[in-house]
Every structure is written in C-alpha cells, then in structure tokens.
Amino acid sequence: MRKLIPGVDSQLLIKDAAKVMPDPMRRTFLRGAFSLGALTFLTGCDIIDSDAAEGVLRKISEFNDGAQAALFSSTKLAPVYPESAITRPFPFNAYYDEDDAPNVDGAAYKLAVGGLVDNKKSWTLDELYALPQVSQITRHVCVEGWSAIGSWQGAQLSEFLKRIGADTRAKYVWFKCAEGYTNTIDMPTAMHPQTQMTFRFDNKILPRAYGFPMKIRMPTKLGYKNPKYVVAMEVTNTDRGGYWEDQGYNWFGGQ
C-alpha cells in the first residue's frame, strides 16, 4: 500500500484516473467520485494509482465474494413452498428473446464432464434421467429484484460429483451452456443439498424456455448463477468467470 503524496490534489488525480476508462464508465465514475475517499478507507486500496482507481469497485465486489462465502451455510436450506405457491406462468428470462433460446437435440445430447474427476465419460439424457431424482419448490430470485417460485426435479449435484469421483476439495465447478453462456461456482455451493441438476420443471420434461435438457438449479444463488442448456461441466481450481460475472455482476451471487 502506498502513502498519499503530500501536495497532490486528489480531485485532479481522480480526473486523471478517469481518463483511462471507456466513456460511459468514466461518466459514471466521475459522478460517483466524491465517495471514493470513503471507499478507500475500507479497502485499503490506494486510489492514487489509476489502475487501482478503475478497480476499486471490483475489489470491493471481490471482498463481498469472500463475505458471502463466509455467510454461506452448507446446511441451511432455502425456504420451500407448497405447490399452490408456484408462479404460473413461470417467467422466461435471458439476455436474448425466447425464440433465440438454444434448441438442443435431446437424442444427440451428451453432458461432457472434465477436470479433476476420476471418470470423464460423457452422460446421455437417459443415463442422467436414471440417476436418483429429488424435487424442490423454491424461490428463484433475479438480480433485477423480481422473484418467482418454481418446481424443479432432478439429481443432486453433490451426489453426481461423488459418483464421477470428483475432487471435492477443488475450489470450483465450471459450467458451459449450449449458447456459450458460462458460469463458475464455488465448491461449497456445488455440494449444497439443494443444488440440483434439473431435468424437469413442474414434473414435466424441462421445456426449452427453462433450459432443456439440463439446468443447474441453486436456490442459494441469484438467477444468473443458475445456468440453463448446460452441455459441459468441469471441476477445477481455476476461476474461469462467467458471462455476467465478467461484465461486473458479483461473482458469488449468493442469496
């Protein structure tokens, strides 16, 4: 950590720092710059450095990842609801229109499994459907604020990870989706009893809108951390980020 340089005008420094930013971000940054002093004392970052200035908010977001990991309980279950509470129709939500959602061929589908696992064989849908199935009616919370209650059926991810001989001491599980969406989650969440490889919605084969053939349902995480159309997963110690996380959404995305 560097010390403040005496006689240096912090206002000018903030302006200098903003020059290296893309335009919309710069405007936002300057609008909020008055509070940077307050933010600095929390992070211990030195905003004198322009690289650090760009990253202050991201640093705090990373700090919040750690705070959320500490708050996360492996045994605390998300509240469950009766069937009458299910939101009908359950909303479709993505960064593209419903018509543009991936159309995965179930007969040809094979879930690729990789990384720190003993058995890297791919899984057909029939094999996945034959896994012990569990069910949950839980609340899906979107980062935007709205929420909806859905009914999901599938296999426990923790059970599947044990079955394939995954190294559950690894830090992350990474998911790749048919349309290119990606998502990295922490191992404690992957091992949470309600984290589910979902094949059905409301006891019917998962419709295309909700992620056919497989969604990863995590009621302990926000919607953008619940990938749909999952075609590959990898157990890894490398954080490979994710579609929204790389754009600035919080990495942990817990709730």
Add this chain to the structure above:
Amino acid sequence: MMPGQGAMTAETIAAPSAEKAIHPVWVRVTHWINAIAILVMIGSGWQIYNASPLFDFTFAKSITLGGWLGGAIQWHFAAMWVLMVNGLVYLTLGFATGRFRRKLWPITPSAVLADVKAALTFKLAHDDLSHYNAVQKLLYSGVILSGIIVVLSGLAIWKPVQFQELTTLFGGYNFARYVHFFAMAAIVGFLVVHVALALLVPKSLRAMVTGR
C-alpha cells in the same frame, strides 16, 4: 473569565469551549460519512429499482448512480459497508454517551403538536442550536429508525436464504422490497426538509462542520 487571573494555559481555554460545542467531533464525522454513504445508496438504489420497478414509475437516469444494473449494484454493495459500519459507530456512541437520551428524549404528542403549530405560524425559535424542539426530536428519531429499517430490510432482500428469519420478519422477500423502498422514501423525505432547513438556518450547517 475571572478578573485578575494570570496567563491561562491552553487546557483552561480549551475546556470551556469544548463544553460549548453543539456537536462533538464524533457526531460531525459520522454525520458527513453518513451523508456521503446515504447519497450513494439512494442514487445506486434508484438504478437498481429501475431494473424491476415496484410501481408505475422509474427514476430518471440522470439522478441515478452506476450507469447500469451491474454498476449500481457494485456501488450499492460498496457503500453498504460504509453505511453499516458508520451507522453502528453512531448508534453505539449515541446510546453510550447519553446523547440520544439528552437530545431526543422525551417526545410527547402534545409537545409535537404545539411545536408544529409554532412552526407553521413562524414562531418556532431556533436560537439555541444545542436544544432540539419536539418536531426536530421526532424527525431525527424517525430518520434514525428509518435508517435501521432500511439496513435491516436491505439485508433481508440481499440474503433471503442465509438471513431467512430476518426476511420472514419483514413479511417475506417480496414484502421486504416494499419495506426497503418506503424506508428509503422516508429518508429522502427527511432529507428534503433537513437540507432545506439547514440552508435556511446556515449557523446549523456551520455547527455540523465546526462544532459551534
């Protein structure tokens, strides 16, 4: 000063003037840190609201902070720590030093009514800044309470699984969003009155900066 007294030491000069300070230094420091944090929280909170509005309106982009939802969330969950830590220091010292009890207590309905009447007829005195009238007591207590509610309901929305007991206390996830919104609205309402009056009575603003 006693006549015939010799040269005074720095301590004897400082002691009586420190007693006269309307706002001790911890009040002034926490006040201005809170002012910054709450403005960031409100500006970014409005941007977050716009992503999924609770009512038939959105906030103009020019008065929101963060540029987009992801940026606003980064601001909101950064200033959150400032607001919480600073608020805890303020509440702890407010109770521990007896300031809340001395300045904000008691609040009686009859005193509030009398002072509202006096204020509306422009007879409410502002001579002694160290003494709060009943309307001030009510507003300051109210905004402190709103601050506590806005933080707790915010935690209930942020962590409806890990803090699910708190979320239930606020009537569930969806209801807690409305609680959070109305607590914000109460704070904004207070701010309008508070800032307007501080500008009308500039010595009150000076007191919050210099202490006197």
